[in-house]
Amino acid sequence: MSQPSTQMEQFRSWLAERGLKVTRQREAIAEVFFGSGGHLSLEELLELAKEQQPSVGYATVYRTMKILAESGLASEHKFAEGNVRYEPSVEGEHHDHLICVTCGKILEYEDERVERLQEEVARKHGLRVVSHRHEIYGECVRPACPDRPPGRHANGD
Amino acid sequence: MSQPSTQMEQFRSWLAERGLKVTRQREAIAEVFFGSGGHLSLEELLELAKEQQPSVGYATVYRTMKILAESGLASEHKFAEGNVRYEPSVEGEHHDHLICVTCGKILEYEDERVERLQEEVARKHGLRVVSHRHEIYGECVRPACPDRPPGRHANGD
DNA sequence: GTCCGTGCAAAACCTTTGCACGAGA
DNA sequence: TCTCGTGCAAAGGTTTTGCACGGAC
Numbered sequence: 001m002s003q004p005s006t007q008m009e010q011f012r013s014w015l016a017e018r019g020l021k022v023t024r025q026r027e028a029i030a031e032v033f034f035g036s037g038g039h040l041s042l043e044e045l046l047e048l049a050k051e052q053q054p055s056v057g058y059a060t061v062y063r064t065m066k067i068l069a070e071s072g073l074a075s076e077h078k079f080a081e082g083n084v085r086y087e088p089s090v091e092g093e094h095h096d097h098l099i100c101v102t103c104g105k106i107l108e109y110e111d112e113r114v115e116r117l118q119e120e121v122a123r124k125h126g127l128r129v130v131s132h133r134h135e136i137y138g139e140c141v142r143p144a145c146p147d148r149p150p151g152r153h154a155n156g157d
Numbered sequence: 158m159s160q161p162s163t164q165m166e167q168f169r170s171w172l173a174e175r176g177l178k179v180t181r182q183r184e185a186i187a188e189v190f191f192g193s194g195g196h197l198s199l200e201e202l203l204e205l206a207k208e209q210q211p212s213v214g215y216a217t218v219y220r221t222m223k224i225l226a227e228s229g230l231a232s233e234h235k236f237a238e239g240n241v242r243y244e245p246s247v248e249g250e251h252h253d254h255l256i257c258v259t260c261g262k263i264l265e266y267e268d269e270r271v272e273r274l275q276e277e278v279a280r281k282h283g284l285r286v287v288s289h290r291h292e293i294y295g296e297c298v299r300p301a302c303p304d305r306p307p308g309r310h311a312n313g314d
Numbered sequence: 315g316t317c318c319g320t321g322c323a324a325a326a327c328c329t330t331t332g333c334a335c336g337a338g339a
Numbered sequence: 340t341c342t343c344g345t346g347c348a349a350a351g352g353t354t355t356t357g358c359a360c361g362g363a364c
Contacts, residue, residue: 078235078237078239080235080290082235098278098279098282098284100284101287107282107284109278109281109282111274111278113274114271114274114275114278117268117270117271117274118271118291118293121255121266121268121271121293122255122293122295124266125255125264125266125295126297126298127255127257127264127293127295127296127297127298128295128296128298129293129294129295130258130294130295130296131294132291132292132293132294133237133290133291133292133294134275134289134290134291134292135289135290135291136275136278136279136284136286136289137286137287137288137289137290138279138282138284138285138286138287139284139285139287140283140284141283141284141285
């Protein structure tokens with residue numbers, strides 16, 4: 001129940017239920033997506049997918065990720081840098097992000113107290129919470145997340 | 158000491174200190190910016206600035222807002238919708254946002270408890286907080302923020 | 315007078331879409 | 340077979356920049 005293949009099966013089922021087709025491209029893209037740590041941009045997904053299916057094009061990655069998002073198996077997230085990133089999502093689960101400004105690494109966390117506080121804040125302002133976005137940007141202070149240069153671009157500016 | 162003109166004076170000083178010029182355009186843009194409630198897009202700022210200085214162009218608004226951001230008098234904020242919005246910022250002050258998904262209105266709030274919690278979360282993960290972004294999206298449940306359709310586009314899709 | 319600033323328009327960047335061919339069911 | 344999916348390339352939308360003229364100091 002915790003194997004990555006389960007997500008693939010869910011994806012295939014979801015496609016089948018809607019009369020959509022399971023293609024090599026969709027499988028390649030979904031596989032690299034579920035197999036990765038998440039938080040990948042379309043470009044990164046394209047690169048990875050190409051390793052399995054060199055013929056994959058950007059548009060297909062784009063459309064497949066939209067489908068995955070629609071199916072609930074992926075969630076889109078627009079970080080401060082700008083472009084959209086995707087991460088696998090599990091029904092009912094939620095997390096926010098902690099981004100290391102030193103190495104660019106994205107961590108996840110979940111804190112119910114923050115969730116509760118924002119409910120309260122929203123109520124105070126006459127709103128009912130629909131969704132939220134909470135990102136903490138920080139600097140690594142431990143060797144656990146060392147001085148690795150940002151891995152977003154392979155070019156050393 | 159709490160008049161909007163103070164911000165204008167700060168802006169003029171900041172320009173002068175760096176050998177930059179105080180132009181009609183920069184003044185017009187800064188005035189409408191400080192005079193507004195904030196959270197304006199470049200396009201909105203352009204429209205407002207044009208009322209004072211019809212000759213103002215988009216590029217100048219763009220560049221002036223970059224300058225204001227650099228000076229610390231404005232802060233850029235990229236909400237989920239995509240484009241960048243600017244809001245006046247006061248040194249040392251901080252707030253987060255509450256966005257009404259019904260009418261598009263953007264409210265501000267400040268909650269020290271949330272700030273403290275995120276410090277704690279970051280520490281737990283070995284990071285020192287540099288900045289953060291917290292946006293709560295919600296639906297109006299009070300007449301205070303009524304059923305006005307989104308004012309982002311004047312076209313009614 | 316000098317240099318910075320401006321406006322226009324084009325470039326850059328990412329996302330989204332149209333179209334004709336190819337593949338899955 | 341028949342429809343859906345794909346890849347290419349072009350369109351869209353926003354941000355960013357180059358250039359020649361005009362204005363601030």
